[in-house]
Amino acid sequence: MPVERASTVVFDDLDSFERRVDRLYDGFSYGLYGTPTSRQLEDHIAALEGGSRALVVPSGMAAITLTTMAVCHGGDRVLIPETFYGPAREMAARLLAPLGIDTVTYDPKLDGRLSALIDGRTQLVWVESPGSATFEVQDVPAITAAAHEAGALVAVDNTWASHLLFKPLKHGVDISMQALSKHAGGHGDLLMGSVAVNDDTLFRRLKDTARFLGYGVSPEDCALCERGLMTMPVRMRQADSTAQNIISWLSERPEVAQILHPSEPDHPGHSTWKRDFAGSAGVFSFVLQPELAPHQSEALRRMRLFRLGASWGGVHSLISVSDPRKGRSGLDWLKPGPVWRLSIGLEAVGDLLADLSQAFEHFAETRRTTVGDAKAAE
Known part of the structure; x- marks a missing residue:
């Protein structure tokens, strides 16, 4: 047409x-x-x-x-x-x-x-x-x-x-x-x-x-x-595959308190997702440890591939930072701390993990400094 x-x-x-x-x-x-x-x-x-x-x-x-x-x-x-x-x-x-x-x-x-x-x-x-x-x-x-x-x-x-x-x-x-x-x-x-x-x-x-x-x-x-509909199945499969790799990496990080994704067995509605959905998308959130809240801006500044943006589903990866607790009830299952939502694009998974790693290194440095200061005070 x-x-x-x-x-x-x-x-x-x-x-x-x-x-x-x-x-x-x-x-x-x-x-x-x-x-x-x-x-x-x-x-x-x-x-x-x-x-x-x-x-x-x-x-x-x-x-x-x-x-x-x-x-x-x-x-x-x-x-x-x-x-x-x-x-x-x-x-x-x-x-x-x-x-x-x-x-x-x-x-x-x-x-x-x-x-x-x-x-x-x-x-x-x-x-x-x-x-x-x-x-x-x-x-x-x-x-x-x-x-x-x-x-x-x-x-x-x-x-x-x-x-x-x-x-x-x-x-x-x-x-x-x-x-x-x-x-x-x-x-x-x-x-x-x-x-x-x-x-x-x-x-x-x-x-x-x-x-x-x-x-x-x-x-x-x-x-x-x-045009987008024609490539949509391939893009969504690739983004989800990359997201699963990133979720595995985040799950091992001490800076992360909780992963928010329907594929997680303890996530609200996980069994319903398994029953009704044909798969998952490359958009999910995670909760940072509460003490890292003051250090988010510097960590985000260090990132090169992930950019701050409120949308999702595109070829470029995005991060959106929010506090979903505002104006909500029944969130006793959500652990305290800042919430970052990731939209995974089509960049190579290794490059995205490297981008996250160098940003999270700032969090690791902060934690090491905090522990060192505490020991010095003793």
């Missing part, structure tokens, strides 16, 4: 022009609502997700906002896990609340027990599995069963696993969402999100809301995403 650039669509006669809204869902009526390039990408996303229809929007954040506003209205409630994407939680407070849409956060480990929080006003339950920073895996079938029994829809942010490792629609979920900026784009050079469904009525609700919000995507970005 060539890159079709078009804002204006022309018509052969007055009758077709006056009925152009009929083309909104399956044809072409105006460039904002879809071009042949974007429709091809949507068809591919739907097929990969195991859905019947899909819609691409300007970002993953746009996909979350679109989904929530298409399903919920004033007086309704939406449930989101405490691990949910940070900007989306802020959106709930600053955009949804003034519209009369109440947001309730929940412990991602509740799973089927979530039913206690679902009342008659609850229209949507969001799931993010694994979560953004701490990577708890949620029992999607159990949550979906509880939500559907109460008449609520379920949407899953499936960005970490993508359609390659987990297919939410196959587990009864109503809306599967991805930030295509991450694994699908794969090169850190585009912003895009997607939603996929198996219900045409729901698709039309999403499509209508997207056009009322003015969401459109660049055909050039769609072409970049198509």
Whole structure:
């Protein structure tokens, strides 16, 4: 499919022009609502997700906002896990609340027990599995069963696993969402999100809301995403393989208090991950020993391949530093200390380990100095 650039669509006669809204869902009526390039990408996303229809929007954040506003209205409630994407939680407070849409956060480990929080006003339950920073895996079938029994829809942010490792629609979920900026784009050079469904009525609700919000995507970005989809399986396998090597290395380091990755046997939701997922991604976190917190900046400054950045899924490795404990409960399982999230790229594993080693040497020097000072004081 060539890159079709078009804002204006022309018509052969007055009758077709006056009925152009009929083309909104399956044809072409105006460039904002879809071009042949974007429709091809949507068809591919739907097929990969195991859905019947899909819609691409300007970002993953746009996909979350679109989904929530298409399903919920004033007086309704939406449930989101405490691990949910940070900007989306802020959106709930600053955009949804003034519209009369109440947001309730929940412990991602509740799973089927979530039913206690679902009342008659609850229209949507969001799931993010694994979560953004701490990577708890949620029992999607159990949550979906509880939500559907109460008449609520379920949407899953499936960005970490993508359609390659987990297919939410196959587990009864109503809306599967991805930030295509991450694994699908794969090169850190585009912003895009997607939603996929198996219900045409729901698709039309999403499509209508997207056009009322003015969401459109660049055909050039769609072409970049198509390129990314073709190499995505190879990139994700390579990143995961490298990540497993790095996890093994980190597990032996005294500076590391805890590894946060679904493949770890003691990780929250590990058994659910083994049951439902086809593998793991090269994005994970680890907890540093608490006493190293004041020395993070120097260690990060020493790194050359790993760069500070809040995204993931690209060819270049990234580190994001955060404190997931802020505004959260039920984190008694998380050990104290700074949390670093790594997104493993396509660099050679030996080079990445060397980069980590020279940065961690600063931590080792700090620990040696601390011990030496303590002995001198004795």
